[in-house]
Amino acid sequence: MNRNPADTGTKLFSNARRIAALLLLWVGTALAAGAEKEAELNLTLHNLTEAARLVAARAATAAAVLAQLQGHSEALEAEIQEERRRVRALTLRQALRVRRIDYNLQLMQQAAAYAAQLESRLAYLRAAETRLNSYREQVRDDRVMLRTLDNLDSSFLLSQVRETIEELHRQCTVPLLVAGKADGIPGLETLWNDIVQGR
Amino acid sequence: METDSQHDDTPSIPAQRTPAKRTIALAALVAIAVVCAAAAGVWLHAHKPQLIPADAAPGDGVDLNAPPEPKPIAPVSAQTASPDEDAAAVKARLNDLDQLRQVLESKKSAILQAKHDYRYGILELEDETRRVIRHARIDSVGQALKHSGVESLLRNIQRRQIYFEALDQPLGWIESASEGLLYVGRRAAIDLLVQDVAAGVDMRGHLMAIGQALERYQPNPGRLSIDPASIPAASLEVIAKGLIEQARTLGGIPADRRRPEIEAEICSGNLSRAAELSTLSLRGARCLAESDAKQLFLNRLSELTPLGAEALSKWTGEWLCVNGIARLDPEAAAHLFAWRGRWLSLNGLVDLPPETGKHLAGWDGRQLELMGLRQTADASDLAKWESRGGRLFVPDAIRSAIDRAGAQ
Numbered sequence: 001m002n003r004n005p006a007d008t009g010t011k012l013f014s015n016a017r018r019i020a021a022l023l024l025l026w027v028g029t030a031l032a033a034g035a036e037k038e039a040e041l042n043l044t045l046h047n048l049t050e051a052a053r054l055v056a057a058r059a060a061t062a063a064a065v066l067a068q069l070q071g072h073s074e075a076l077e078a079e080i081q082e083e084r085r086r087v088r089a090l091t092l093r094q095a096l097r098v099r100r101i102d103y104n105l106q107l108m109q110q111a112a113a114y115a116a117q118l119e120s121r122l123a124y125l126r127a128a129e130t131r132l133n134s135y136r137e138q139v140r141d142d143r144v145m146l147r148t149l150d151n152l153d154s155s156f157l158l159s160q161v162r163e164t165i166e167e168l169h170r171q172c173t174v175p176l177l178v179a180g181k182a183d184g185i186p187g188l189e190t191l192w193n194d195i196v197q198g199r
Numbered sequence: 200m201e202t203d204s205q206h207d208d209t210p211s212i213p214a215q216r217t218p219a220k221r222t223i224a225l226a227a228l229v230a231i232a233v234v235c236a237a238a239a240g241v242w243l244h245a246h247k248p249q250l251i252p253a254d255a256a257p258g259d260g261v262d263l264n265a266p267p268e269p270k271p272i273a274p275v276s277a278q279t280a281s282p283d284e285d286a287a288a289v290k291a292r293l294n295d296l297d298q299l300r301q302v303l304e305s306k307k308s309a310i311l312q313a314k315h316d317y318r319y320g321i322l323e324l325e326d327e328t329r330r331v332i333r334h335a336r337i338d339s340v341g342q343a344l345k346h347s348g349v350e351s352l353l354r355n356i357q358r359r360q361i362y363f364e365a366l367d368q369p370l371g372w373i374e375s376a377s378e379g380l381l382y383v384g385r386r387a388a389i390d391l392l393v394q395d396v397a398a399g400v401d402m403r404g405h406l407m408a409i410g411q412a413l414e415r416y417q418p419n420p421g422r423l424s425i426d427p428a429s430i431p432a433a434s435l436e437v438i439a440k441g442l443i444e445q446a447r448t449l450g451g452i453p454a455d456r457r458r459p460e461i462e463a464e465i466c467s468g469n470l471s472r473a474a475e476l477s478t479l480s481l482r483g484a485r486c487l488a489e490s491d492a493k494q495l496f497l498n499r500l501s502e503l504t505p506l507g508a509e510a511l512s513k514w515t516g517e518w519l520c521v522n523g524i525a526r527l528d529p530e531a532a533a534h535l536f537a538w539r540g541r542w543l544s545l546n547g548l549v550d551l552p553p554e555t556g557k558h559l560a561g562w563d564g565r566q567l568e569l570m571g572l573r574q575t576a577d578a579s580d581l582a583k584w585e586s587r588g589g590r591l592f593v594p595d596a597i598r599s600a601i602d603r604a605g606a607q
Binding site: 061062065068069072076099100103106107110111114118174175176177178179180181 | 374375378379381382385386388389390392393395396397398399400401
């Protein structure tokens with residue numbers, strides 16, 4: 001049976017059209033997936049920047065309060081030094097007989113306990129800032145790679161970043177210190193020795 | 200019998216009722232929906248679903264060397280006001296603490312002044328007692344106690360000594376109270392500083408502590424009372440013995456028979472014979488200092504003791520002439536050059552030792568006469584005083600030394 005060349009041509013053309021359509025569909029799907037991934041990376045970068053801003057603000061607050069506490073402590077210590085010279089107190093026992101020294105040492109203990117907690121939080125927040133910067137770099141690198149290859153699996157990184165940001169959001173809302181916490185309170189003897197030795 | 204027209208009308212009745220029924224049905228549906236929504240709201244409110252648990256542990260994938268997360272400590276006392284309200288209340292109460300401290304500090308100053316006055320009063324009485332002892336040639340405690348004038352002076356000394364000591368009781372209380380208030384206030388201030396970033400700050404506790412301190416440290420008469428009977432006073436015999444000894448060995452102020460009389464006049468406000476004084480008792484110096492005179496001419500005085508100079512330094516007049524003084528003890532100079540008058544004549548002064556010169560350099564007066572000055576270890580003190588704008592009168596030799604010091 002002879003085939004009509006026109007029919008054959010029509011069939012071929014039809015098949016070619018189908019293949020082209022499939023190809024276009026595949027390319028389109030791939031492009032759409034790539035665009036979606038890039039959008040996700042961009043959103044993550046934005047979230048990282050916001051988180052870094054939040055952490056920096058929290059760290060600045062901690063640093064400001066810490067500086068004020070240190071100012072308080074220095075003023076208290078200056079008063080102690082003055083009283084110490086005035087009454088010529090050498091030992092802690094002699095010093096504690098002077099009410100101002102006794103009270104100031106107690107206040108310095110309180111301030112030191114708060115300062116220790118603030119320093120710890122500050123260290124945590126500074127580490128968080130470093131970590132966020134590192135993530136930012138990684139996400140930027142992945143974005144470049146994605147743009148180049150149109151495909152990259154960043155799901156593990158993005159999940160780590162998500163967890164970190166969530167945790168940091170949470171950590172930035174908890175108090176920087178807890179009053180009445182006994183940890184980090186220096187002993188009176190230690191404080192006194194530091195004052196006497198001018199440390 | 201029904202007509203066609205009635206049949207035609209029959210379906211028209213339901214046709215007219217349908218919209219009304221639909222409206223009712225719709226309203227019922229809306230009401231049911233509102234009730235359901237309200238019920239759901241109540242249920243959600245009661246169960247408060249939390250997206251993030253309050254005590255959730257840090258994420259497993261996060262390792263930032265995280266310190267244990269601070270957890271708020273529930274305040275011990277029952278809370279009726281918000282933490283912010285408590286903090287505002289604490290701030291307001293801190294002002295009350297400051298005010299009470301000011302009251303206490305003012306009371307402390309008054310007590311210190313009273314102690315100073317008693318101390319000076321004792322010295323005055325001792326001065327007078329020594330004079331009477333010498334004048335009456337008393338050389339034993341028995342004689343002193345039998346002498347009515349001396350015995351009276353001794354009793355006054357004893358009483359003032361007791362009062363002087365007794366004032367230490369309220370003074371100690373005030374100092375303790377003042378320190379207590381300062382401590383309570385500072386402790387609260389530190390917590391106010393961290394309050395916005397801390398958990399467990401017990402502002403209510405601070406409020407209570409401040410309230411208690413304000414009550415405990417109110418300087419009421421009961422708390423400031425003195426108990427003279429509890430002060431171990433020196434006996435009259437001991438006081439007399441010491442003064443007889445001093446009158447014999449130290450000599451005290453050289454005899455000046457007219458002095459008691461002139462000083463009595465001065466103390467009663469008549470200064471007409473003040474210039475005749477060749478010696479000055481502490482009482483006399485105090486009465487001169489209390490006078491309203493603008494000028495004092497005490498040129499026959501040849502000596503000025505530190506205590507006498509201290510008393511005179513409180514005089515509020517303008518011109519003090521003490522040209523009979525040839526030498527000025529550094530301690531007396533410290534008091535004399537603390538005097539706030541304008542014009543000082545010390546033309547009998549022949550020598551200006553370095554320590555005396557240093558006190559002179561700090562004097563705030565406008566004119567200084569030192570025309571008797573023969574030598575000075577360091578003219579720079581004079582140059583320094585003059586450079587502050589004062590007028591200095593000195594002999595030519597001293598002027599040359601000042602010029603040289605100024606040129607260097």
